[in-house]
Amino acid sequence: MNVVDIIRKKRDGGTLSREETEFWVSGMVRGSVPDYQVSALLMALFLRGMSDEETATLTDVMAHSGSMFTPSDLGGYTVDKHSTGGVGDKTTLVLIPLLAAAGLKVGKLSGRALGHTGGTIDKLESIPGFRTDLDRSRFLDLVRRTGLALADHTADMVPADRILYELRDVTATVDSLPLIVASIMSKKIAGGAQAIVIDVKTGSGAFLPRLEDSRRLARALVAIGAKLGRKMAAVITDMSQPLGRTVGNALEVREAIETLQGRGPEDLATLCCELGAELLVFSGRSPDHGSAVATLRALLADGSALAKFRDLIAHQGGDVRVIEDPGLLPQAGDSIPVSARAAGTVRRLDALSIGRAANALGAGRTTKDDAIDPAVGVEVVRKVGERVEATGVLAVLHVNDPKNLTEARRLVESAYDIDQKGAPCVAPPLIVERVQRGS
Ligand code: URA
Numbered sequence: 132m133n134v135v136d137i138i139r140k141k142r143d144g145g146t147l148s149r150e151e152t153e154f155w156v157s158g159m160v161r162g163s164v165p166d167y168q169v170s171a172l173l174m175a176l177f178l179r180g181m182s183d184e185e186t187a188t189l190t191d192v193m194a195h196s197g198s199m200f201t202p203s204d205l206g207g208y209t210v211d212k213h214s215t216g217g218v219g220d221k222t223t224l225v226l227i228p229l230l231a232a233a234g235l236k237v238g239k240l241s242g243r244a245l246g247h248t249g250g251t252i253d254k255l256e257s258i259p260g261f262r263t264d265l266d267r268s269r270f271l272d273l274v275r276r277t278g279l280a281l282a283d284h285t286a287d288m289v290p291a292d293r294i295l296y297e298l299r300d301v302t303a304t305v306d307s308l309p310l311i312v313a314s315i316m317s318k319k320i321a322g323g324a325q326a327i328v329i330d331v332k333t334g335s336g337a338f339l340p341r342l343e344d345s346r347r348l349a350r351a352l353v354a355i356g357a358k359l360g361r362k363m364a365a366v367i368t369d370m371s372q373p374l375g376r377t378v379g380n381a382l383e384v385r386e387a388i389e390t391l392q393g394r395g396p397e398d399l400a401t402l403c404c405e406l407g408a409e410l411l412v413f414s415g416r417s418p419d420h421g422s423a424v425a426t427l428r429a430l431l432a433d434g435s436a437l438a439k440f441r442d443l444i445a446h447q448g449g450d451v452r453v454i455e456d457p458g459l460l461p462q463a464g465d466s467i468p469v470s471a472r473a474a475g476t477v478r479r480l481d482a483l484s485i486g487r488a489a490n491a492l493g494a495g496r497t498t499k500d501d502a503i504d505p506a507v508g509v510e511v512v513r514k515v516g517e518r519v520e521a522t523g524v525l526a527v528l529h530v531n532d533p534k535n536l537t538e539a540r541r542l543v544e545s546a547y548d549i550d551q552k553g554a555p556c557v558a559p560p561l562i563v564e565r566v567q568r569g570s
Pocket of ligand 1: 314
């Protein structure tokens with residue numbers, strides 16, 4: 132077999148076999164297939180597309196390109212959740228202790244922020260002392276003993292995705308549906324979950340803002356995961372406005388703790404219970420969606436999920452006192468309000484602009500080596516459908532370095548559209564659609 136024949140076959144519209152896929156992926160990881168051949172193949176895959184069978188094979192081969200976890204490594208019914216990324220999306224911080232409190236095993240491998248969307252690793256690292264660089268045996272031991280652990284993707288897991296992602300980024304082949312699906316699902320498969328729920332965001336702050344694209348992605352993720360033997364659900368959820376009321380790492384940890392204490396924003400609590408319910412039903416612990424949601428609501432209300440979050444912080448070296456005293460989280464030097472120019476009702480609150488404002492203040496990264504400031508960000512005081520008085524506060528900027536303050540303020544002001552005529556302004560539905568397939 133040789134790579135030129137594989138490229139030619141794909142260029143001419145053929146379908147790659149498992150042997151051919153294994154040949155080029157393993158050659159790429161070993162370094163015997165050079166970047167220029169992989170780049171040519173990526174363009175052929177991009178232009179010609181891939182069948183479901185081909186995508187599932189690529190996903191599986193990528194998942195096996197490095198070390199993996201299996202359900203027996205994790206010691207119970209193993210579940211995972213993935214979000215396609217959003218603004219103020221701190222769901223994982225609430226959902227994984229909630230799932231562990233329900234008796235499921237959650238060994239979560241997560242990423243850092245890039246662009247206008249946040250990353251769970253950065254959020255957790257804003258807790259003083261919290262470590263996400265767990266080695267394999269510590270990670271597995273924590274999942275087995277306590278039900279949950281959260282770590283950074285290690286270099287030895289899914290190396291094929293790292294190489295491919297870097298090449299896609301510089302060859303205009305990122306936005307290929309099968310390549311996106313293989314990238315996301317190979318990491319989930321390598322993580323060892325038996326059941327996976329994907330939160331596919333839609334709206335301005337989402338990676339794919341248009342509903343028809345979110346729907347295509349959700350269906351493809353579910354189909355490929357199911358082909359590989361996982362129980363799969365995807366929930367398409369609103370990201371036209373930020374989730375909850377905070378955007379920025381430490382601010383989001385504080386809001387997640389409040390949610391685990393039963394006094395957080397309702398949209399966040401609802402989303403966590405809706406996503407978690409899919410996994411609880413798959414595990415057989417709840418007979419149907421409604422009773423699963425009720426079980427999860429009860430675990431939030433009685434403090435069980437909060438206790439698991441405390442365990443997570445303690446076992447990963449963090450300062451558990453942040454739960455009672457959020458003042459121990461990094462705090463920005465200044466809090467600067469952004470006020471309304473006239474009284475009215477919020478008609479639109481653009482998630483993308485708020486995400487960009489938080490980044491301008493230093494909460495996120497433009498390139499993967501940028502440093503972030505855990506303390507800064509944006510608090511949205513008013514959301515869609517809520518009333519504001521003339522000169523009332525719409526949002527608060529949490530600022531350390533005033534360098535980009537003017538830009539952040541401009542972005543937040545432009546994010547809000549206020550109706551002054553009393554027209555009805557209704558918040559968009561949080562749960563847009565569900566896609567599910569048990570294997
Ligand atoms: N997220 C991923 O992990 N990979 C992609 O290709 C796109 C989004």
